Amino acid sequence: MNDRTLVCSDVTMRFGGLVALDAFSLEVRPGEVVGLLGPNGSGKTTFFNVVTGLYKPASGAIRFGDQDLFRKAPSEINHAGIARSFQRCRLMLELSVFDNLLVGAHNRLPNGLFRTLFGRKAALRSIAAFMGAARDLCARFNPHIADRLFEPAGSFNMIDRRRIELCRALLGEPRLLLLDEPSAGMTHDETFRLMDDVTGFQRESPELSIVLIEHEMQVIERVSQRCVVLNFGKKICEGSYRTVVADPQVRKAYLGEDA
Numbered sequence: 001m002n003d004r005t006l007v008c009s010d011v012t013m014r015f016g017g018l019v020a021l022d023a024f025s026l027e028v029r030p031g032e033v034v035g036l037l038g039p040n041g042s043g044k045t046t047f048f049n050v051v052t053g054l055y056k057p058a059s060g061a062i063r064f065g066d067q068d069l070f071r072k073a074p075s076e077i078n079h080a081g082i083a084r085s086f087q088r089c090r091l092m093l094e095l096s097v098f099d100n101l102l103v104g105a106h107n108r109l110p111n112g113l114f115r116t117l118f119g120r121k122a123a124l125r126s127i128a129a130f131m132g133a134a135r136d137l138c139a140r141f142n143p144h145i146a147d148r149l150f151e152p153a154g155s156f157n158m159i160d161r162r163r164i165e166l167c168r169a170l171l172g173e174p175r176l177l178l179l180d181e182p183s184a185g186m187t188h189d190e191t192f193r194l195m196d197d198v199t200g201f202q203r204e205s206p207e208l209s210i211v212l213i214e215h216e217m218q219v220i221e222r223v224s225q226r227c228v229v230l231n232f233g234k235k236i237c238e239g240s241y242r243t244v245v246a247d248p249q250v251r252k253a254y255l256g257e258d259a
């Protein structure tokens with residue numbers, strides 16, 4: 001089955017007595033960009049952590065196409081075609097861009113003692129192929145990064161570091177990309193440029209679906225086809241950007257206005 005629709009049903013995640021996700025359901029179809037909104041502490045990042053296997057939910061169901069991903073290990077979920085970015089930069093700044101990309105691909109390249117000792121030629125071939133793919137992907141985001149593949153990630157500015165993180169996530173050819181607040185630490189203009197890169201990439205890979213957590217509402221308005229709003233772990237609204245920003249419950253959650 002090729003369809004890679006993410007279907008999360010009634011997912012509940014607790015931390016002791018705190019219910020961070022409360023029977024939360026969300027469906028993301030191939031090629032969709034869904035904005036995940038909500039005030040601070042409403043459960044957005046927890047949802048990403050649950051989908052990617054970092055947190056084990058108490059109950060619910062998570063399917064991606066025909067695969068059951070509920071409570072699966074992060075590596076299995078990544079293999080199934082789900083990749084993510086983090087709110088804070090997770091690059092190893094003293095390592096080169098290439099090494100950072102390589103770390104993200106370690107489970108796709110030959111590894112293990114036997115292969116290292118006896119499969120050196122094959123290993124070198126796959127690293128060379130990986131280098132070509134990494135260079136091509138970086139060039140799609142910014143040719144400047146592709147030209148400086150062996151320079152430390154720390155020598156790049158913030159927007160390029162974000163691009164490198166995106167390349168690391170995209171090199172595994174995921175079908176679903178979870179973006180956790182790409183605007184964090186960037187200017188308004190940089191955020192827009194980065195999101196233009198992402199949407200440009202998606203135009204060439206139309207099956208890729210994206211869930212975007214973002215506080216910059218203009219970004220959400222510009223890129224998402226559908227929005228879902230969380231408050232205290234519960235879904236309080238779903239629909240187009242226009243629908244959710246006009247919704248009384250959403251306005252109350254964000255602005256404290258009367259519903």
Ligand SMILES: Nc1ncnc2c1ncn2[C@@H]1O[C@H](COP(=O)(O)OP(=O)(O)OP(=O)(O)O)[C@@H](O)[C@H]1O
Binds near residue numbers: 047
């Ligand atoms: N590992 C954890 N242990 C205990 N509580 C946690 C943990 N992770 C998240 N929480 C709690 O779960 C709730 C939801 O947090 P979460 O980080 O998902 O919110 P968020 O909507 O992503 O917020 P923000 O927009 O500020 O990033 C919060 O009350 C938070 O303190």
